[in-house]
Amino acid sequence: MPVKTATRNNLPSAARQLRQLQAPQQGRLRLALLLALGNTALLIGQYGLLAWLLNQWLQTSINDAFIPTAPRALYFVFIALAACMLLRPVLHYGRERLCVQASLEIRRQLRDRVLQKLARPAAQLAHSDSDGALTSRVLDQVDALDGYLQRYVVQAQLAVLIPLMLLVVTTPFSGLAALLLLLTAPLVPLFMIILGKAASASSRKQLQALSRLGGRFLDLVRGMRTLQHLQATEQAQEQIAQAAEGYRQRTMAVLRLAFLSSAVLEFFAALSIALVAVYLGLGLLGILPWAKASIPVPYTGALFILLLAPEFYAPLRQLGNDYHAKADAEAAMQELAPLLQDEGWQHQGTEPLPGTLPVSIQACDLSVQSTDGRSRLQLPSLHLQAGHSLLIQGASGAGKSTLLQVLLGALPHQGQLLVNGHAFARLELNGWLNGLDYLAQQPRFIEGSLADNLRLAAPQASEARMQAAMAQVGLADLVQQRGLDWPLAERGAGMSGGQLSRVALAQLLLRDRPLWLLDEPTAHLDPDSRRQIHQLLHQLSHGRSLILVSHSSAGLDWVDQRLQLGAPQTENSHA
Structure with missing residues (x-):
């Protein structure tokens, strides 16, 4: 029976993910909501x-002394008014403080989740994003949730509850005024949604541009010595300037939409308030067409409603302003989705690898689904015999790297996948990873000596063993001339691309694993260097199982099998 691993065909939407992030901080957010509602209740009392008081002042004779002759009740009114004015800032501060703390905690937890995902061995091996793009996601895009968590979450509830509270206290004074408020209220969220969709798309493009800009800038900084050597710093400066200008234009587009939506919301809110004010004013003058020579709303009630009218639309206007924070947060979550897409899934196998080494791999009806439900890989059949080599080719997006990520235990899959005749899903992941080696397009090097970089693969390797590995990859003369203490800059600056590829192969030899997974290790090399590295792989991989992803077949006539993704089955190159 084929073994199927657990998988999720569809990643939850960005909105659903944001709601899930809020769950641990619901206590603080609810308390912030209660404080905001308490603030509104005090505001209603203050305006009442x-x-x-103003009505009493109008009714008092101009010649009378107002304060000295005021009854005792006036003193209690002044005390209550002062209490409202003093307590409201306290409640507002408490709400803001709780929202800030909730935002800090949620973002800290999210950043920890992202870092934990990246810390998994399989994820480290399989992840292909540049360091700059990853840094932008972990720092900038996590922080892009701040406005949403601090303001929008609570404000979205206040935009419903506060108008309802104000309608309840307005209706006893004037049902028509309450009806006018109720009928004009939908205009604000309607235009907020219309403009907010455009703002969301612009925010997503802006975050993507920021991620690419960060990755490009970091790559150019790391390669500054090479650029200076090639006298290409001016071209690099022009590229950064063009990318920065593109990001500036996207940022201005987002701001333009933000200001436009704010202006539209303010216009409709002002128009609605003016409509209520005209009705109340004409009523006080007694010239309403349907109520001539009568005052439908007394002065106290009219003034109370007129004071509350701006507060009725204030939560809706604020929600419109904060809607851009929601758009930014959803765009950020979509960018973070690749880092979290399989966070809930982990390889659960516990059994050691059976059989002898090197390993054989078989697959039948193997498939992988993307976060949006689309197929990332469809592999009808695969049979790699122990000690044989397999070349995987296909168009971009056909699933070449996805297959390697499945074998690294980094992605869930469906279908049958066997290693030495044993279900891959049952294998203990760390033990399996200790039996294979993975080499990506860009080998990883640190700033240090050549020996330091070789010892990344084998910390206990002796100098003689390192020299032997370098000799096997054709760098014996280089070691003899410059020694193992030859310093390398970050990412191997100081060596050519072909030399770095050979050093990466030396690292594979020092680790001495029975299975090699190579994902386009020669993609960045010129045709001659690529052909040389491919021929070198033929010599070094003897006795090992090898899976090589490559767009080029130059120098690969020696491979035992070829797999063209999209084709029904593998082909034996020696048949």
């Missing part, structure tokens, strides 16, 4: 007291 002000309306009553």
Whole structure:
């Protein structure tokens, strides 16, 4: 029976992921909501007291002394008014403080989750993003959630609850005024949604541009010595300037939409308030067409409603402003999705690898689904015999690297996958990874000596063993001339691309694993160097199982099998 691993065909939407992030901090967010509602209740009381006081002032004779002759009740009104004015800032501060703490904690937990995902051995081997792009995601895009968590989450609830509260206290004074408020209220969220969709798309493009800009800038900084040697610093400067200008234009497009939406929201809110004010003013003058010579709303009630009218639309206007924070957060979550897409899935095998080494690999109806449900890999059959080599080719997006990531235990899959006749899903992952070696397009090197970089593969390797490995990859003369203490800059600066590829092969020899997975290790080399490295692989991989992904077949006539993804089955090159 084929073994199927657990998989999720569809990643939850960005909105759903954002709601899940809030779950651990619901206590703080609910308390912040209650404080905001308490602030609104105090505001209603404050405006009610002000309306009553102004009405009393109008009814008092101009010649009378207002404060000295005021009844005792006035003193209690002033005390209550002062209490409202003093307590409201305290409640507002408490709400802001709780929202800030919730945002900090949620972003810290999310960043920890991303770093933990990247810390998994399989993820480290399989991840292909540049360091700059990863840094942008872990830092900038996690922080892009701040505005949403601090403001939008609570404000989205206040935009519903506060208008309802104000309608409840307005209706006893004037049902028509409450109806006008109710009918004009949908205009604000309607235009907020229309403009917010455009803002969301612009925010997503802006974050993608920032990620690419960060990756490009870091790569150019790392390669500065090479650029200076090639006298290409001016071209690099022009590239950065063009990328920065593109990012500036996208940023201005987002700001343009933000200001446009704010202006539209303010216009409709002002228009609605003016409509209510005209109705109340004409009513006080007694010239309403349907209520001539009568005052439908007394002065106190009219003033109270007029004071509350701006507050009725204020939460909706604020939500419109904060909607851009929601758009930024959803765009950031979509960018973070590749780092979190299989966070809930882990390779659960516990059994050691059976049989002898090198290993044989078989697959039948193997498939992998992307986060949006599309197929990333469809492999009807595969049979790699122990000690044989397999060349995988195909168009971009056909699933070449995806197959290697499945074998690294980094992606869930469906179908049958056997190693030495044993279900891959049952194998203990760390033990399996200790039996293979993976080499990506860009080998990883650190700033240090050549020996330091070789010892990344085998920390206990002796100098004689390192020299022997370098001799096997054709760098014996280089070691004899410059020695193992030859310093290398970050990412191997100081060596040519072909030399770095040979050093990477020397690292594979020092680790001495029975299975090699090579993902386009010669993609960045010129045709002659690529052919030489391919021929060198023929010599070094003897006695090992080898899976090589390569667009080029130059120098690979020696491979035992070829797999063209999209074809029904593998072909034996020696048949």
